[in-house]
Amino acid sequence: MFRKILIANRGEIALRIIWACRELGIKTVAVHSTADTDSLHVKFADEEVCIGPPRNDESYLNVSAVISAAEITDAEAVHPGYGFLAENAHFAEVCRECGLTFIGPSPDVIRNMGDKAAARRAMVAAGVPTVPGSEGTLDSVEQAAEIAETIGYPLLIKATAGGGGRGMRIVLEPDDLVRQYEAASGEAGAAFGVPDVYLEKLVLEPRHIEFQVIGDAQGNVVHLFERECSIQRRHQKLLEECPSTALDDDLRGRMAEAALTAARAVNYVNAGTVEFLLDKSGDFYFIEMNTRIQVEHPVTEMVTGIDLIKEQIRIAAGEPLSFTQSDVKMSGHAIECRVNAEDPDTFRPSPGQISTFHPPGGPGIRLDTACYAEAVVPPYYDSMIAKLVARGNTRGEAILRMRRALDSFVVEGVRTNIPLQQRIVSEEDFVRGRISTAFMERFLESPVGSGKG
Numbered sequence: 001m002f003r004k005i006l007i008a009n010r011g012e013i014a015l016r017i018i019w020a021c022r023e024l025g026i027k028t029v030a031v032h033s034t035a036d037t038d039s040l041h042v043k044f045a046d047e048e049v050c051i052g053p054p055r056n057d058e059s060y061l062n063v064s065a066v067i068s069a070a071e072i073t074d075a076e077a078v079h080p081g082y083g084f085l086a087e088n089a090h091f092a093e094v095c096r097e098c099g100l101t102f103i104g105p106s107p108d109v110i111r112n113m114g115d116k117a118a119a120r121r122a123m124v125a126a127g128v129p130t131v132p133g134s135e136g137t138l139d140s141v142e143q144a145a146e147i148a149e150t151i152g153y154p155l156l157i158k159a160t161a162g163g164g165g166r167g168m169r170i171v172l173e174p175d176d177l178v179r180q181y182e183a184a185s186g187e188a189g190a191a192f193g194v195p196d197v198y199l200e201k202l203v204l205e206p207r208h209i210e211f212q213v214i215g216d217a218q219g220n221v222v223h224l225f226e227r228e229c230s231i232q233r234r235h236q237k238l239l240e241e242c243p244s245t246a247l248d249d250d251l252r253g254r255m256a257e258a259a260l261t262a263a264r265a266v267n268y269v270n271a272g273t274v275e276f277l278l279d280k281s282g283d284f285y286f287i288e289m290n291t292r293i294q295v296e297h298p299v300t301e302m303v304t305g306i307d308l309i310k311e312q313i314r315i316a317a318g319e320p321l322s323f324t325q326s327d328v329k330m331s332g333h334a335i336e337c338r339v340n341a342e343d344p345d346t347f348r349p350s351p352g353q354i355s356t357f358h359p360p361g362g363p364g365i366r367l368d369t370a371c372y373a374e375a376v377v378p379p380y381y382d383s384m385i386a387k388l389v390a391r392g393n394t395r396g397e398a399i400l401r402m403r404r405a406l407d408s409f410v411v412e413g414v415r416t417n418i419p420l421q422q423r424i425v426s427e428e429d430f431v432r433g434r435i436s437t438a439f440m441e442r443f444l445e446s447p448v449g450s451g452k453g
């Protein structure tokens with residue numbers, strides 16, 4: 001097992017990884033920008049290295065600074081968390097060349113799955129159902145128009161290097177195609193450095209259902225059931241839960257099998273997520289695979305009792321999975337609300353200094369956060385400041401626990417979306433499990449959802 005791990009991240013996920021290392025008896029190194037000197041991940045790590053100024057590209061995305069920090073502190077492995085360098089194949093390669101273990105899949109797998117058009121092709125070849133679309137990236141708008149005719153409208157133009165809910169454009173009718181194609185590839189080039197785009201049929205009011213998978217270097221691959229992430233705003237997840245109210249045992253079994261086929265097709269090692277859309281007729285389609293730990297992994301941990309971060313570390317150290325498929329059982333129901341420092345009405349980020357911070361607790365509640373009273377939420381990074389997770393024996397109990405936890409969660413000094421989450425978990429369609437990725441748009445237009453009810 002490793003003696004010392006460097007954590008190439010910040011905020012709640014850096015802290016989450018520190019806790020896992022402590023339980024495993026592994027020393028930790030925190031890296032931080034000058035904006036994060038007083039951050040909790042820096043305080044709780046055994047060692048810390050400042051890697052640069054606040055801007056991402058000069059600190060948390062600065063490969064040579066992160067690698068130097070690992071060398072100076074004699075770390076043996078790097079945990080990238082999510083975001084930042086987590087899906088950067090070049091970084092994983094440099095780690096390997098420098099004799100550092102990257103806690104995640106191989107650079108080749110990261111590269112192949114990170115190219116979403118190439119990932120689609122690999123899945124078609126493996127026999128995993130994908131959304132009808134173009135075979136690969138598009139060469140020209142003329143080619144786009146031709147393929148669009150065969151798959152039909154409405155459709156979605158997607159950036160092959162896209163992520164974080166960005167780089168997607170809806171095309172409702174043929175007349176829109178040229179304009180959206182040009183906008184999409186321009187945006188993709190600017191945001192992701194790669195202008196390549198591909199086409200997918202727009203699935204109407206789907207549910208986002210993803211499967212957690214994990215594989216070891218010995219060739220064992222298992223799944224840890226699904227997470228439903230249909231509550232999204234602008235393709236970004238707001239609330240996730242496990243299990244999904246949309247799956248019965250038969251559908252769950254078929255989707256799990258497809259997720260395992262996907263993982264096996266690329267010899268997947270470490271934790272990953274296979275994302276699907278489920279349409280109204282019960283058909284499901286692969287959309288992408290995320291080759292890292294995901295923001296919403298706690299809901300899986302709360303219903304399976306498995307510590308995914310510890311398992312990631314053990315696998316990276318060469319150990320086999322500590323459990324088999326038949327050991328993985330779902331017990332109860334878990335819901336996660338992402339708490340963002342943002343104005344609940346305009347959704348604009350609300351950075352600043354937290355004055356009061358009262359975290360909720362009690363039975364069935366888990367709070368993953370790096371916040372505390374007087375902590376500063378810097379303007380430079382993602383606005384997500386906490387993940388509130390509620391577990392109950394039933395979905396109903398999880399919802400009731402989530403409501404009372406949100407009610408007692410006090411954050412002052414910055415604005416948060418706690419009021420929005422309170423409205424969501426009280427909404428009738430949500431309570432009945434009648435949700436889709438179209439839920440939020442409708443909800444925000446309603447008097448109750450917009451907070452004006």
Ligand code: ADP
Pocket residue numbers: 082083084161162163164165192237290293294295296382
């Ligand atoms: P999850 O599926 O785990 O919820 P998200 O899509 O919310 O993941 O992304 C997790 C984090 O990574 C977010 O901070 C998001 O902004 C960031 N992220 C993911 N992919 C990219 C990308 N291609 N470019 C920029 N940021 C990304």
Ligand code: ADP
Pocket residue numbers: 131156162163164165166168200201202203204206208232235275277287288437
């Ligand atoms: P990202 O890499 O940004 O996470 P995804 O491909 O996972 O992008 O898609 C993010 C979200 O966008 C999905 O959860 C879903 O809500 C929506 N989406 C993506 N593809 C489609 C599609 N073909 N039809 C309908 N919605 C889609």
Ligand code: MG
Pocket residue numbers: 275288
């Ligand atoms: Mg996705």
